[in-house]
Amino acid sequence: MREAGGVDELSGPGQDQAPGIRPRHVLVVLLLGLLVAGLVADLRRHERELDELLRQIASAEQVIRASQASLASLTDYQSALLVRADAPPAARAAAYDNLARDAARWAPQVRAAGQQVDSVRLLPWHDRLERTRTAYDLRLRAWSALLERTRADPAAGLDGQGDVSSALEQARLVLTEAVDGDTQRVRAILG
Numbered sequence: 001m002r003e004a005g006g007v008d009e010l011s012g013p014g015q016d017q018a019p020g021i022r023p024r025h026v027l028v029v030l031l032l033g034l035l036v037a038g039l040v041a042d043l044r045r046h047e048r049e050l051d052e053l054l055r056q057i058a059s060a061e062q063v064i065r066a067s068q069a070s071l072a073s074l075t076d077y078q079s080a081l082l083v084r085a086d087a088p089p090a091a092r093a094a095a096y097d098n099l100a101r102d103a104a105r106w107a108p109q110v111r112a113a114g115q116q117v118d119s120v121r122l123l124p125w126h127d128r129l130e131r132t133r134t135a136y137d138l139r140l141r142a143w144s145a146l147l148e149r150t151r152a153d154p155a156a157g158l159d160g161q162g163d164v165s166s167a168l169e170q171a172r173l174v175l176t177e178a179v180d181g182d183t184q185r186v187r188a189i190l191g
Contacts, residue, residue, distance in 0.1 A: 060113035067106035096154040103150035114140040135174035142167035
């Protein structure tokens with residue numbers, strides 16, 4: 001049955017036409033757009049966090065290397081006083097005091113570098129970056145502990161480098177994961 005205007009009374013107006021845009025479709029498209037925008041924003045934020053974390057780790061690593069070089073240089077310079085059995089006791093004590101003072105001089109700088117690493121703001125769900133920071137914190141703590149031991153007992157302090165080496169290797173592994181296997185980037189930062 002057709003009415004005078006050509007509209008079938010059972011199908012209603014516009015039933016022969018293609019379906020138009022429905023509010024539900026618009027909502028789905030908007031939600032998908034927001035999801036994609038959110039994912040892109042999170043990826044950009046992750047990259048900025050990674051760059052800042054790597055910058056602070058590289059800076060801290062420079063402090064550690066400088067302190068290592070300083071202690072090694074001082075040890076080499078005073079090696080005759082430190083290892084020779086016939087070195088005068090007062091001269092040997094002065095050489096150990098020099099090592100203790102050098103370790104004490106570097107300890108606050110290493111702590112400050114660690115605070116800079118810890119100050120990098122990371123979103124809670126960027127757990128890979130948090131693992132990287134935690135692994136590097138362990139390296140900083142191991143080196144700080146060695147400096148403290150050297151300050152307290154310079155004769156024995158420099159001998160305990162096993163913890164330092166182990167923490168460095170762990171930091172290398174986790175950092176390599178954080179930069180998606182870019183070992184050159186990790187070598188540039190951690191050596």
